[in-house]
Amino acid sequence: MRFLFKTDYDDDIRLFPHSGYVVSYGLLIAVLLIAPYVLSSYLMSQLVFVCIYATVGVALLILTGFTGQASLGHAAFLAIGAYTAAYLQKYNVPFPVYFLAAGLLTGLIGALVGFPALRLQGIYLVIATISFAFIVEEILARWESVTNGNEGMRIKTLSLLGVAVPRDSPAFYFLCLAVLVLTIVGTLNLLRSPTGRAFVAIRDSETAARSMGVNVALYKVKSFAISAAITGFAGVLFAHKLSFISPEMFTLQLSIEFIIVILIGGTFSLHGAVLGAIFIVMIDPFLTYLKDDMPGIIAGVAATFGAGAEAAANVQAKVAAFASLNGLKGAIYGVIIVLFVLFEPLGLYGRWLKIKLFFQLFPLYKRATFKRQKIYVKSERNR
Amino acid sequence: MSYFRAENLSLHFGGLKAVDAVSFAVEKGEILSIIGPNGAGKSSIFNLISRIYRPTSGRIFFEDQDITEEPPYDIARLGIARTFQNIELFENATVLANLLVGRHRHSTTQLWQELLFLPSVRANEKLHRRRVEQVIEFLDLEPYRDKLISGLPYGVRKVIELARALCSEPKLILLDEPSSGLNVEETDDMSFWIRDMKSELGITVLMVEHDMSLVNRVSDRVIALNYGRVLAMGSPAEVQQHPDVVAAYLGA
Secondary structure, eight states: OOOOOOOSTHHHHOSSSSHHHHHHHHHHHHHHHHGGGTSOHHHHHHHHHHHHHHHHHHHHIIIIIISOOOOSOHHHHHHHHHHHHHHHHHTTOOHHHHHHHHHHHHHHHHHHHHHHHTTOOHHHHHHHHHHHHHHHHHHHHHOHHHHOGGGOEEOOOEEETTEEEOTTSHHHHHHHHHHHHHHHHHHHHHHTSHHHHHHHHHHHOHHHHHHTTOOHHHHHHHHHHHHHHHHHHHHHHHHHHHSEEOGGGSSHHHHHHHHHHHHHHOTTSHHHHHHHHHHHHHHHHHHHHHHHHHHHHHHHHHHHTTOOHHHHHHHHHHHHHHHTOTTHHHHHHHHHHHHHHHHOTTHHHHHHHHHHHHHHHTTOOOGGGGSOOOOOOOOOTTO | OOSEEEEEEEEEETTEEEEEEEEEEEOTTOEEEEEOSTTSSHHHHHHHHTTSSOOSEEEEEETTEEOTTSOHHHHHHHTEEEOOSSOOOOTTSBHHHHHHHHGGGGOOOOHHHHHHTOHHHHHHHHHHHHHHHHHHHHTTOGGGTTSBGGGSOHHHHHHHHHHHHHHTOOSEEEEESTTTTOOHHHHHHHHHHHHHHHHTTOOEEEEEOOOHHHHHHHOSEEEEEETTEEEEEESHHHHHHOHHHHHHHHOO
16 A cells, blocks of 8 residues: 655645556556557447547536536537537538537536526426426427427538548547546546535535635536536537437436436546446447347246247247337336445445455455445534 | 624514524624523524524624625625534535635636646645645644545534634634534633634634633623523623523523
């Protein structure tokens, strides 16, 4: 175990507390840079989605993880970013301009959503953001002159400074990676400055934050705006990656996927957003694989346990019918959320920290280290 | 003109008069204690000053400025810091982060500067950090700098709350029961710190307290409240011998 001897206030400020971090993150970046030349095109495509989901995850962490304002409406912010890009692209606006415009517009709308949200807390805020998402979805479907309604919009190949960047090229992956890395660095910068601390203060005690001079309303709106803007940027990349967008892509289920990203990754650290993004992007092919192969496997098992060919086929058909039920995916997501909240509230990153500590302290690790501490008297009166 | 002044301050919840036409003044550099039985309206007065409640009537002046209509976050900016009776710390943050929030009223950096963490932001952070370190030293909090609040014992939290208030470099500090839940030694420490806050840091202290030994040790003046009304005002000894105060505590 390494002990840090701090000799300078910079020791508390720097992003990498010691050289070990530089080495490990350097290695990670190196791996990510050579990935497109090693991995198959399918995995590359998945990696691009991981970058996009992780970007949204970071955005959601700022709002939900650090400011404590739950949102089930981030699919709508993503949609606004995506549609802004698609609309502006029709008028031959260059990529850097519509990329920024999408972020700004989404940020502005995020701030507008933030204002009514000032008076809402907890579950009521969740309902308000869900309603917002439904309103946006409905607008996208009805405002045909701009959004082309339910027929959706095509997005042309991205062209950056005159160079075409196809959606499955390494260059597009690097663009997504760059956006993710910049988002993470910006967020980390924010978290070590007064604004980030004000966010955390609002999350933990609005009363105390207020009496320390934090303008709670202003910072909540700021948090909404920043979170929405980042999601808007991710939306542009999302649109380019899919090359076609329509309202039914930005449903409640997508918002729930974003919540899963941070819930499963861990809501207390930005690592969580990345781990959660990997989880959510990789679980989809896994579920598809189960759906395709599970009936056959179960039938095979049934056959080895003495079921006749007819009975085995019967079992296979039943399992297949179950596996292709509507809404099964949503149910599985629900179960995953419940299990994580119950058994791994700190998420995947929390699990990683536990494993790390286990080896650092071996053989003295105590499970109780990560038990939630009892919270003493806390008044809810003066919210 | 006095430093801090409340004039005919009232707070009514329907028919209940939590605070009823209370007037008092605090002189610069003094320690004024408010005492009274439970429900006398002591904490309500604090909540009125820090604008958690809006007064039904009456006015509050600080440094000859009417602050009755100021928004809550501006109260801290004017130089009034407070602690809470039931500790209100930022549970899932480190002690340092908590104390740095206390510096919030001195932060001057803009959002875009912070996103890029420009040298000016770094310089500001170091300045805040240095000020926080002075408070840490003043209150002997060195062992806890990087600890999470949620893992700390009650007595330490109480001190951290005081530290957070001091980090904002207040001119007037409102202490809501600084000794509640503390043992004898901790209460002793607290009384020295309150004294030092006055003599070394030049802070005016307004305090609500039940522990009469602490009140006697540190207060310059005492106000006794009951049912939202002022019963007596004066030196600690005078107030304790006042017949109305004795009646309020012991029954007539």
